[in-house]
Amino acid sequence: MKMKWNSERSGVYALGYVQNANTYLSDISHLIQTEVTEKALCDNLKEAYDEDRVINFYYDNYGNLQTGEFDEKRTCRYAIETGFEMPNMNPAYPPDPVYAVFIKDGYGTWSGVNFSTKYKMENMFNAYRFGSISFKNYNAANSFIISLEENLLPGEVWNFKSSVPDDFRPKTQFDILQSYLQYVFEKLVSDYTNPESKNYKKIVFSIDHKYALFNTGLLNKFAQDIYLVGEVYNRKDNKFIFSSPFIAPSKVDLMRKYQFASASLYPNVVEFFHSLDDIIYDSEIEIDISADKLTHIIEDGAKRNRFSEKYTQMYKQGELPAITSILIAAIDNARKIAKRNYKFVVPQYRSERRGEPGKIQFLMPIYLDRQYGEKPDFALVLNTEIMPDKTKIYTPETILELSWAYNNARVICKPEDTWLNPTTIDRSPMDGDESEDTL
Incomplete structure (x- = not known):
């Protein structure tokens, strides 16, 4: 064959x-x-x-x-x-x-x-990559991520309850931490040359430009910032491969061994939003559920097995109106709960893709059978649209399995454990390879 x-x-x-x-x-x-x-x-x-x-x-x-x-x-x-x-x-x-x-x-x-x-x-x-963070092989990447996790401030879980094996290549032992680092570095690279961004020049290069350093946004056991240093490869404009990273040593070693200038140390943490309003869901804002959006959410969700077996079978049997009614009712219920708990709908960062800039979205948990004591069926992704009269409206984009939702939400902050709890979530393989190799 x-x-x-x-x-x-x-x-x-x-x-x-x-x-x-x-x-x-x-x-x-x-x-x-x-x-x-x-x-x-x-x-x-x-x-x-x-x-x-x-x-x-x-x-x-x-x-x-x-x-x-x-x-x-x-x-x-x-x-x-x-x-x-x-x-x-x-x-x-x-x-x-x-x-x-x-x-x-x-x-x-x-x-x-x-x-x-x-x-x-x-x-x-x-080579093994977290986006543009690169290692010589999988073993090197896994050893790094294990060592980094051991140095973190205790109290946070950085892997899911269990993982469905990927068809292509396994994730490292702490896959949430792996995803977090990828998105943080991606955002810093994307904003590096934009003087209007809060992340302008938050990557620091050594004098000879052989090394780069950035603030991970993580804290170590002593509640100090963790910075990573890596070798710079294939730099074109502001984009480059951050290779074989390691936790930054003392400022003295950074200056003597790696040729960093003292005046340039240390960069601040990455910022993903401009104001708190950007990341707080407003339950009073209308959700525009058009026929086109419903078609995409239901049909695409069923084809990608994002629905439970019960609703997948309903879709196959042509019961689209019934699924639609149940989905709309679940969205209305989620809005009611969000009015009473503003943390119920959480923000996520969707990274830059296909030329479209990264943006803040919201993740709304959907309980099709109203079993609120259990895990939701999936998370509905909502975009914030600004109308010509400056009013806001939410539009649904797609639905995500819970492990994807958690990874995206963790970039902004650690979600509350109400429904996004990694100790109860099984990680599903991604639709696309987020660490895709290119030549």
């Missing part, structure tokens, strides 16, 4: 979605230092596919990179020979074969196309 060749397409397009359709020929031409034509590349790829000159990558249960037979579920990267070679910098060594690389996302879609040598691929895929 091997990955599917789409016979309705040709060349790289037959292997998956091509994200760099306008540049992939120039990409490989630049790499091998010779112009490559579309026909030559297409012919070579089809020949390599027919002869099974493909490397299939997957991660074992310990998070380590492996190669083997293609498996529809486990294989998450594959590389196919292009028939072209990259000149070696050392003329004593032969040129390196160049591969076309495709990556599978959480929806099962293959996309590319990146071009790389086998050595670079293996180094990249073996």
